[in-house]
Amino acid sequence: MPDTSSGVATLGPQRIVCLTEETTEWLYLLGQEARIVGISGYTVRPRRARQEKPRVSAFLDGKIDRIVALEPDLVIGFSDMQAALADKLIRAGLNVLVTNQRSVAQIFGTLRLVAGLVGCNAEAESxxxxxxxxxxxxxxxxxxxxxxxxxxxxxxxxxxxxxxxxxxxxxxxxxxxxxxxxxxxxxxxxxxxxxxxxxxxxxxxxxxxxxxxxxxxxxxxxxxxxxxxxxxxxxxxxxxxxxxxxxxxxxxxxxxxxxxxxxxxxxxxxxxxx
Known part of the structure; x- marks a missing residue:
């Protein structure tokens, strides 16, 4: 995990909203769940995320005002089907990353991408x-x-x-x-x-x-x-x-x-x- 013992701020986004479950699961696996401030209402993996994080979106739409109020520095979504939701969030002034992985190789690539954003390249590669x-x-x-x-x-x-x-x-x-x-x-x-x-x-x-x-x-x-x-x-x-x-x-x-x-x-x- 990124070293914060020196008092240097942890790199990467600190307040992440995950519009789909796979990003939430991955950040938990990397031990970076503290960065998550909002999740999809469909999230069941890991199950404890439902008790620990506010549910602020469905798949095609979300609670824009509530997401904005969470003051995320990054919102992560998946697929062209979330284009309209992403557009609303961008127009609300938020930074949005939408991935579009379709193959096993692309899934691995996306896992590496997200891990890199939170400084967990080594953990991801393992x-x-x-x-x-x-x-x-x-x-x-x-x-x-x-x-x-x-x-x-x-x-x-x-x-x-x-x-x-x-x-x-x-x-x-x-x-x-x-x-x-x-x-x-x-x-x-x-x-x-x-x-x-x-x-x-x-x-x-x-x-x-x-x-x-x-x-x-x-x-x-x-x-x-x-x-x-x-x-x-x-x-x-x-x-x-x-x-x-x-x-x-x-x-x-x-x-x-x-x-x-x-x-x-x-x-x-x-x-x-x-």
Whole structure:
């Protein structure tokens, strides 16, 4: 952590508002939670942040007056979907940083960026190195399997939206194969909408993983879709939920718990094929 024993002020922003959960989780992991003065109302990682920090935003909008009153020297958000919120905050005279990471590599890059802002480069590199080693170990284990499960990951149900890039990449690391790899590179959700409701069934996924972006996944509804009864995942009861806070936040959670859950599902499926 930055040395303050000499009485020199800690470098970097001192009062940070985090508009999304992944920045809050990362700053806590770095031991820099004292800098956080406001968080997203969707924050659940770490759970204690909800008791320790005021909740001042949703995802698409926030309490502008309350955020301004906190006198932040930096507001950090994520994605083009927060552009309107960022615009309001900038017009209110605040410094705003909005990142737009979409891949695993970009997530690591963003973690480094935020760590650099608070003077925690060494701590960040230690965490990232350990995380990347774990990814390598998981991928090496999965490479020994005789067959990789085909995975349909559903980010939303109406309309059906398939996996964003970092989720698709994590499926690959975990030992699976995304059945919609051609859509994964599309950064906008609207460009990953599956128009033909039978197309996922035609691609015959062995596993169906739902993470409906904040609402509970309903596997029975998926299994009951017209024309899906012969899908291997439906036939074998392989429909599973990973909570969106563990996989759809482009930060530490996805790289650790989200990947671990994907790997558990893929490994269990693979073991059953032996």
């Amino acid at each position: 965490w990232i190195s350990a995380c990347q080693q774990r990814h390598h170990d998981i991928a090496a284990e999965a490479a020994r399997w005789p067959r990789r499960p085909r995975v349909y990951f559903e980010e939303w149900d109406e309309p059906m939206i398939s996996a964003i890039q970092w989720v698709s990449e994590l499926i690959g690391i975990a030992g699976g194969a995304d059945v919609f790899p051609e859509l994964a590179g599309q950064s906008m959700g609207r460009d990953r909408v599956i128009i033909d409701a039978l197309e996922p069934a035609r691609r015959a996924p062995d596993l169906i993983v739902g993470s409906w972006c904040g609402k509970k996944f309903r596997p029975e509804r998926v299994a009951a879709r017209t024309g899906w009864h012969d899908v291997p995942a439906v036939r074998d009861g392989e429909l599973h939920e990973i909570k969106s806070c563990d996989i759809l936040q482009p930060g530490p959670a996805a790289l650790t718990d989200g990947l671990a859950e994907l790997h558990r599902l893929c490994a269990r499926w693979s073991a059953r094929q032996a």
